[in-house]
Amino acid sequence: MCAAYKGLPQGLCAWGGLCMADEVATLEARIAELEKRSGKCRCTGGHGGTGFWALGSSIAVVLSWTRSTSILWAILHGIFSWAYVIYFAVTRK
Numbered sequence: 001m002c003a004a005y006k007g008l009p010q011g012l013c014a015w016g017g018l019c020m021a022d023e024v025a026t027l028e029a030r031i032a033e034l035e036k037r038s039g040k041c042r043c044t045g046g047h048g049g050t051g052f053w054a055l056g057s058s059i060a061v062v063l064s065w066t067r068s069t070s071i072l073w074a075i076l077h078g079i080f081s082w083a084y085v086i087y088f089a090v091t092r093k
Helices: 020-038 050-068 071-080 082-091
Strands: none
Touching: 050 071, 050 082, 071 082
């Protein structure tokens, strides 16, 4: 019988010399610890809205390429990000 849970069959108890119930308890404790930590995690993709700026840069590069088909202008407009997107929206023909 397993020392942790009386009545557990012997085949479930002896697993590499360790009690299976002890393994389950250890894994449950680890899962609880990870769930507690995940509540404290800010999963925003970075610090201070990095995804927001990446999206603006991507849109700016695409808009610049469709207007000028120049890699240098696309890179420059990607650096300006949302400022170029707003400029494009205001000045488009």
